[in-house]
Amino acid sequence: MRPRQGEWGLALVVAVTFVFAAPAAATTWIVPDPDEMAKSADAVVLATVERIRSVAEFDRSKITTEVTLHVQEGYKGAVAGERLVLHEVGGRVGLDTQWAFGSPEYRVGETVVAYVERAGRGRLRTQHMAIGKLDAEILDDGRVVLSRIRKGGGRSRQMLSSFERGLSLGSRRARGAVRLAGRLQPNAPRLEGISQAQANFRLMEPGSRWFDLPVEIWGDVAGDRSLGKQAGDRIVEQGAEAWNGHAGSEFDVQYQGNKKGPGFVCNPGHITVSFDDPKEQVGDPTGCAGGALAVGGFCATATPRSGTPYREITGGAVVFNDGWNGCWFWNETNLKEIVTHEVGHTIGFAHSWDGHMGSTNDSFITDATMFWMAHFDGRGGSLRDYDKGAIAYLYDDGGQPSPPTPTPTPTPTPPPPPSNDADGDGVSNAQDNCPDMPNSLQRDADDDGLGDMCDACDSSSDPNAVCSSIEGIARIVVNKKGKANATVRVHFPPWIQDLDQDFDVLLASENGSYALTIPGDEIRVNGAGTNGKYQSGLVSATLRKYGGNATRVTVRIRRDLEIPDIVGEDLTVRLSFPEHSASGLMSCITTNPEKRFVTTCRAE
Numbered sequence: 001m002r003p004r005q006g007e008w009g010l011a012l013v014v015a016v017t018f019v020f021a022a023p024a025a026a027t028t029w030i031v032p033d034p035d036e037m038a039k040s041a042d043a044v045v046l047a048t049v050e051r052i053r054s055v056a057e058f059d060r061s062k063i064t065t066e067v068t069l070h071v072q073e074g075y076k077g078a079v080a081g082e083r084l085v086l087h088e089v090g091g092r093v094g095l096d097t098q099w100a101f102g103s104p105e106y107r108v109g110e111t112v113v114a115y116v117e118r119a120g121r122g123r124l125r126t127q128h129m130a131i132g133k134l135d136a137e138i139l140d141d142g143r144v145v146l147s148r149i150r151k152g153g154g155r156s157r158q159m160l161s162s163f164e165r166g167l168s169l170g171s172r173r174a175r176g177a178v179r180l181a182g183r184l185q186p187n188a189p190r191l192e193g194i195s196q197a198q199a200n201f202r203l204m205e206p207g208s209r210w211f212d213l214p215v216e217i218w219g220d221v222a223g224d225r226s227l228g229k230q231a232g233d234r235i236v237e238q239g240a241e242a243w244n245g246h247a248g249s250e251f252d253v254q255y256q257g258n259k260k261g262p263g264f265v266c267n268p269g270h271i272t273v274s275f276d277d278p279k280e281q282v283g284d285p286t287g288c289a290g291g292a293l294a295v296g297g298f299c300a301t302a303t304p305r306s307g308t309p310y311r312e313i314t315g316g317a318v319v320f321n322d323g324w325n326g327c328w329f330w331n332e333t334n335l336k337e338i339v340t341h342e343v344g345h346t347i348g349f350a351h352s353w354d355g356h357m358g359s360t361n362d363s364f365i366t367d368a369t370m371f372w373m374a375h376f377d378g379r380g381g382s383l384r385d386y387d388k389g390a391i392a393y394l395y396d397d398g399g400q401p402s403p404p405t406p407t408p409t410p411t412p413t414p415p416p417p418p419s420n421d422a423d424g425d426g427v428s429n430a431q432d433n434c435p436d437m438p439n440s441l442q443r444d445a446d447d448d449g450l451g452d453m454c455d456a457c458d459s460s461s462d463p464n465a466v467c468s469s470i471e472g473i474a475r476i477v478v479n480k481k482g483k484a485n486a487t488v489r490v491h492f493p494p495w496i497q498d499l500d501q502d503f504d505v506l507l508a509s510e511n512g513s514y515a516l517t518i519p520g521d522e523i524r525v526n527g528a529g530t531n532g533k534y535q536s537g538l539v540s541a542t543l544r545k546y547g548g549n550a551t552r553v554t555v556r557i558r559r560d561l562e563i564p565d566i567v568g569e570d571l572t573v574r575l576s577f578p579e580h581s582a583s584g585l586m587s588c589i590t591t592n593p594e595k596r597f598v599t600t601c602r603a604e
Helices: 034-040 160-169 172-179 229-241 332-346 385-394
Strands: 016-021 043-056 063-076 083-089 091-093 096-099 111-120 123-126 133-138 144-149 155-159 194-198 215-220 253-259 270-274 290-304 311-320 466-469 471-479 484-492 503-509 512-518 531-536 539-546 550-560 570-577 580-591 596-603
Touching: 034 111, 043 083, 043 091, 063 091, 063 096, 063 111, 063 160, 083 111, 096 290, 144 160, 155 160, 215 229, 229 253, 229 332, 253 270, 270 332, 290 332, 311 332, 471 570, 471 580, 484 503, 484 570, 484 580, 512 539, 570 596
Parallel strands: 083 123, 215 253, 215 270, 270 311, 466 580
Antiparallel strands: 016 290, 043 063, 043 111, 043 194, 063 083, 091 096, 111 123, 111 133, 133 144, 144 155, 290 311, 471 484, 471 596, 484 550, 503 512, 503 570, 531 539, 539 550, 570 580, 580 596
16 A cells, blocks of 8 residues: 555655754754854844745746845844845745745744845845744743754744843853944845745645656756866766665656756756855855755746646756865765755655754654755765655655665764864864864954964954953943034053054944044154044044053044944944054943933943
8 A cells, every 4th residue: 555645754845955064973963053143144133024025037047035024123233123135045926936945934924033144246145044043922921932943953942031141141252243243234126027925935835746757967067166077977976866776766867967057046857956056045154063065956836737746846956055165074975965865855855854843763764865964974875765765655656665664773973073173173274273272163353364263363464463451431422412422542551663553443332333444644643652643523533652561542533423323231442453453341331411311431
């Protein structure tokens, strides 16, 4: 008797992505840490989904969906009242559908927390696809509970108040990344094409499959950036071949050679594979620690094929992400496993189990090549019992396939990092900008070649620069018309040898930031070289060497409408000279006399 779909866990949905996190320990297969996501996101917002609009290009080669978020609270990169328009791959317009499983699912009217990243050409998208969208539930008492994909699978719940405290009370570097972030630029122009308004942006059922066999698959003429063209050819050919010739299945896919990688678009009558995300459609990974390895999916008819329960797949695509090159696990064998998995999506299969569904100890499911996380156990382009049963079920050759008998197989532990990775962060010593300190994100804020984790001065592009802490006071006075005067007076060791240099002043709080540059060629320095003065319009500055080992800087800003925006509970002050950076965190108190607001901040 032919098994029903639900009898052995086979889920058929339209298009799937493969989410992965660093394969370095038994508790790998995790999404990036919240701190890492907050640091790498361009915006973090609490928002309401206001509008959803899918747009098909006029040649119907691609569908993109605009999701308009009305920001209720901006934690980074945006402020309350703004609207952010996200551009997500896939959607439905008329009878055409295109979906990428693993995309965030939005619904008009719902409240969400979204991690947002720039996607090129002025566009925005959800960071790390579904990982970057947190569902929000408003309780009867008005409190808000967030739900996110949890490390290792399933979902975790967190009160919004706890989430907000985590952003403000997390590590010093995480706080700085959130508070010092600049605002996002205005959104890209509206998409042009054949459009259709949507009530939601979500995955679709029923299942789909190819009916015209064999299916053609084309590789990428460029190959993978680090492994080369010949390796790319082998990866595609062997990954596709893994799905052929299985008992009970009529499925047949034939490797045809190479084309220029087109990215994730509809490919009538065939499947294409692109390396290195040529159209920048997949969010970049966070170092070697987490993100999407690749995206696989297909286009299908909007209604089932006559006489069958399945929609007809009309084209498919696999796109390998860029940004993994140089990670120790990025090799030909592991990419064969990835492409086998992604080809599985292009021919109609979902994951054997998904990270958001909870945990499972069933090795029959976890050992499947279609499991949601990579194994990297040397299997390359091959299937396991679950996958073989799936292909026989969906592409039944007319026999009477039955579900395979689960055979317990221990989930393999990925090998440890190689010996040339001293700190075990997944980045080889030769490429690691902090080889003795784990820093898989490889962040280098000042672009001086030293990673932030081991850079004593991460605000200067000079690797030999000196950093020091400031002492001092800042005072901001705002009148009823919203104009403000600000005075910042700080001192720090040692002397700034040449006072007639350009230097930057940054004032930042959780509400925003204010920056200006004092031009060195306009600073008047006395004959002894111990005092300097600058005056231009509404800004003035004085610099003074004193005590043999300290520099005092006073900056005054008059009647600037942007200053009130940065008033908060604390204030970060940073002065950056070519060979020296001085910074400090000041605690602020604001009083409200009858005629003006006065905020006084002192260095901690």
